[in-house]
Amino acid sequence: MTRMSASEAFVETLVAHNVKHIFGIVGSAYMDALDIFPEAGIRFISVAHEQGAGHMADGYSRVLNKQGVCIAQNGPGITNFVTAVAAAYWAHSPVVVITPETGTATIGHGGFQETEQLPIFSKITKYQAHVMRSDRIAELTGRCFDLALAERGPTQLNIPRDLFYGEHDYTIPKPNRIERSGGGVKSLDDAAAALAQAKFPVIVAGGGVIMSDGQAEAIQLAEYLSAPVVTSYLHNDAFPASHPLMCGPLGYQGSKAAMKVIAQADVVLALGTRLGPFGTLPQHGLDYWPKGARIIQVDSDHRMLGLVKPITVGVCGDAKPAAKEILTRLQTSNARIEGHANRDQRMAELKKQKSEWESELDKWGQADGAPIAPRRALRELEKALPKNAMVTTDIGNICSVSNSYLRFEKPRSFFAAMSFGNCGYAYPTAIGAKVAAPDRPAIAYVGDGAWGMSLQETLTCVRENIPAIAVVFNNGQWGAEKKNQIDFYADRYLGTNLKNPSFAAIAKSMGAEGIKVDRPDQIGDAVKQAIAANRPAVVELMVTQELGDPFRRDALKKPKRLLDKYQAYTVA
Numbered sequence: 001m002t003r004m005s006a007s008e009a010f011v012e013t014l015v016a017h018n019v020k021h022i023f024g025i026v027g028s029a030y031m032d033a034l035d036i037f038p039e040a041g042i043r044f045i046s047v048a049h050e051q052g053a054g055h056m057a058d059g060y061s062r063v064l065n066k067q068g069v070c071i072a073q074n075g076p077g078i079t080n081f082v083t084a085v086a087a088a089y090w091a092h093s094p095v096v097v098i099t100p101e102t103g104t105a106t107i108g109h110g111g112f113q114e115t116e117q118l119p120i121f122s123k124i125t126k127y128q129a130h131v132m133r134s135d136r137i138a139e140l141t142g143r144c145f146d147l148a149l150a151e152r153g154p155t156q157l158n159i160p161r162d163l164f165y166g167e168h169d170y171t172i173p174k175p176n177r178i179e180r181s182g183g184g185v186k187s188l189d190d191a192a193a194a195l196a197q198a199k200f201p202v203i204v205a206g207g208g209v210i211m212s213d214g215q216a217e218a219i220q221l222a223e224y225l226s227a228p229v230v231t232s233y234l235h236n237d238a239f240p241a242s243h244p245l246m247c248g249p250l251g252y253q254g255s256k257a258a259m260k261v262i263a264q265a266d267v268v269l270a271l272g273t274r275l276g277p278f279g280t281l282p283q284h285g286l287d288y289w290p291k292g293a294r295i296i297q298v299d300s301d302h303r304m305l306g307l308v309k310p311i312t313v314g315v316c317g318d319a320k321p322a323a324k325e326i327l328t329r330l331q332t333s334n335a336r337i338e339g340h341a342n343r344d345q346r347m348a349e350l351k352k353q354k355s356e357w358e359s360e361l362d363k364w365g366q367a368d369g370a371p372i373a374p375r376r377a378l379r380e381l382e383k384a385l386p387k388n389a390m391v392t393t394d395i396g397n398i399c400s401v402s403n404s405y406l407r408f409e410k411p412r413s414f415f416a417a418m419s420f421g422n423c424g425y426a427y428p429t430a431i432g433a434k435v436a437a438p439d440r441p442a443i444a445y446v447g448d449g450a451w452g453m454s455l456q457e458t459l460t461c462v463r464e465n466i467p468a469i470a471v472v473f474n475n476g477q478w479g480a481e482k483k484n485q486i487d488f489y490a491d492r493y494l495g496t497n498l499k500n501p502s503f504a505a506i507a508k509s510m511g512a513e514g515i516k517v518d519r520p521d522q523i524g525d526a527v528k529q530a531i532a533a534n535r536p537a538v539v540e541l542m543v544t545q546e547l548g549d550p551f552r553r554d555a556l557k558k559p560k561r562l563l564d565k566y567q568a569y570t571v572a
Contacts, residue, residue: 001169006134007033009170010159011040013141016172019069021045021060021435022098023053027073029100029161045435045464048456050077052428054084058093059392059432059442063412065211067148068432071098074161075113082120083422085154089124090420092207094148096155097121103162117158126151130158135168142173150178152211152300180212180300182325183317190313191269191296191322192329198267198294199338200346201227204250205238206319208272208300210411214320215239218271221327226343227269228350230258233279234393234403234416238272241407244347247354250288251279253403253548257357259288261350266290269326270297270311272319274304278419283549298322361404370518371542374398374473378405380523381445381471386531389441390433392416394426394454396447397479401548421551424453427470431461434468441531443469448500449478455506461536462511469530469537472503475545483550488558507538518542 004012010033014022023045026034037044047053050072057068072078078099088095099121101107102114118128127147129140137159144155182188195201203225209218215238222229222245231238233251240246248255250262262268268290273279275297280289294312297305298319305314315322330337339346365375378398382405385391391406392415393399408414415433417425426444434442446454451472461468482496504514513533515526517540530537 001171003167003169006137006166006168007036007164009138009168009172010141010164011036011042012170012172013138014042014069015040017067017142017145017175019067022069022071023047023056023060023432024071025050025053025073025077027077027100029074030071030098030159030164032164045460047428047460050080051084051424052431052454052457052460054081054088054095054097055425055428056432056435057095058084058088058091059415059429060436061093061095062091062415063390063433063436065213065412067094067096067145069096069098071100073113074100074102074117075115078117079115079120082124085121086124087417087420087422087425088154090418092152092211093154094152096144096148096157097125099156099158101158101160104160105162107160118156121156124154125156126153127155128158129156131160131163134163134166135170137163138170138172142175146176180318180321182321183298183315187313187315188322188325188329191298191315192326192333193335194267194294194296194313195225195269195326196330196333196335196337199342200265201225201267201269201339202262202265203227203229204232204262204268204270204273204275205229205235206232206271206273207235207238208298208319209238210235212272212318212320214272214318214323215411217320217323217327219243221323224327224330225337225339226346227339228261228346230255230262232273233276234414234418235273236403236406237408237411237414240409242409245350247350248357249403251281251403252283252551253401254283255357255404256284256286256360257353259283259286260353263288263290264349265293267294267296270295271323272298274299275308276419277308280309365546368520371544372518372520372523374401374475374543374546374548376520377473377523377541377543378402380520381405381527382407384524384527385443386441389413389443390415390430390437392426392430392433392442392444394444394446394450395421395423395480396450397483397547398473398475398543399426399445399447400480400551402445423450426450427454427468428457430470431457431466431468434466441469443471443527446470446472447479448472448474448476448498448503451503455503458507458510458512458536458538467533467535467537469539471527471539471541473541473543474500474503475543476500477545479545479547480551483547484556486547487550488556502540503538504540513537514540516540516542
């Protein structure tokens with residue numbers, strides 16, 4: 001044990017967990033610890049808004065598969081974290097949210113910047129620790145870091161501001177890493193047996209493949225079975241795009257090839273995915289989920305097994321060792337692999353569906369002219385992206401359509417807000433990703449509405465010299481919601497039209513690179529210019545108001561007005 005202050009014990013525990021970067025806004029509540037960050041080798045990245053700090057920690061954690069850290073002033077600074085923490089929760093990102101709190105002497109008095117900070121995060125964190133004594137600050141800090149990785153999600157460390165002070169004898173806890181298994185013996189046996197009997201097996205590669213660093217094992221299993229592979233919603237980087245077995249992503253604005261292939265499956269191996277509803281619902285007019293197929297689901301969280309889709313076999317295990325265990329069983333078993341007999345027929349079908357989808361993408365919305373057709377913009381961006389690029393996407397109509405065009409060769413390349421679907425996600429997440437991997441381009445796809453929530457972080461990039469790139473689709477509308485007004489409310493636009501300034505000019509005024517593009521043949525050069533500049537950049541694409549299919553229609557019907565004064569607005 002070593003005698004030190006509580007702030008020193010806190011910072012020494014951060015060092016023990018290899019914390020190199022912390023995102024946040026300065027605050028008096030934790031300034032005693034902040035003062036020693038530089039000496040401890042921790043870079044404090046000062047942001048424009050705390051939500052941005054939370055998203056940066058999210059992107060950072062997903063690139064490096066380690067904890068991302070954010071911190072802020074107690075009260076309003078902490079409540080600004082909520083949206084980002086909820087997004088990290090649904091992305092299974094190991095973000096440690098450090099929340100200094102009102103001092104112990106005045107808790108409950110309604111003092112300056114006081115609120116109860118634990119209830120706010122109780123449903124969007126995997127673990128919460130409240131420091132009640134300064135001599136426990138190292139212990140509880142270490143536990144938050146351990147459980148963020150073990151539970152695959154955000155944890156909260158709540159510290160009353162006066163407990164950063166005082167001296168005690170501390171033992172700094174070392175990281176405690178949990179070794180994960182592939183699952184129970186019987187469930188793995190049953191999974192292998194079902195796959196051996198499959199005549200048309202299909203693998204759904206999910207986020208668990210990425211989180212477990214299991215892409216190589218997934219490839220080996222797919223190749224042994226000659227099983228087509230589709231990726232779960234917004235996990236396009238779970239399997240290499242160029243691999244012959246890869247069919248593309250499922251879900252909203254995904255690949256028709258992937259959907260038509262999985263529709264023919266008699267056995268589906270859902271590898272590291274909860275099979276969320278937004279990623280399995282009908283799309284492009286295709287009700288593709290195979291109703292009669294046997295479903296094998298592998299997930300490290302037993303509560304996810306069979307939650308969304310009925311399953312035949314549930315394997316509570318990590319995707320990487322599970323894939324390895326299943327492959328070993330198939331290779332060492334005397335059982336006949338039924339799918340080997342019709343491999344050529346299955347590969348021909350896969351090739352046919354991929355070719356037809358690619359041909360459709362080559363024609364769909366690919367007009368020339370200014371402003372730029374959205375699908376043409378996305379196709380040109382796809383061609384321009386370097387192979388090692390990291391892409392983040394915001395929520396919004398055009399950004400969601402990009403799901404059809406985003407293809408990656410390596411994992412930890414694609415980051416989206418997942419099922420939380422919040423605006424203002426992509427740009428700060430790209431900033432965190434760039435900090436984590438400075439040798440890789442980090443590019444955010446953002447609609448003009450969502451850009452209004454995150455453009456202030458351009459100042460962060462300029463001040464901190466972080467060359468992240470934002471591609472902003474400027475079409476003067478909240479497109480996702482406007483599509484509903486077109487389809488259900490007879491083109492009555494309320495709150496969906498935007499009047500935008502020049503975002504490229506704003507970027508320049510902030511000290512960043514600003515490039516405005518209004519023709520499709522300029523997009524590739526603009527992206528290359530932004531990357532080559534190696535400084536913060538905003539590429540503003542002037543696009544048409546053409547819209548893709550809406551996100552959701554679960555609560556929408558043609559309106560019926562019962563009061564006379566509203567009859568003018570009735571739609572038959």
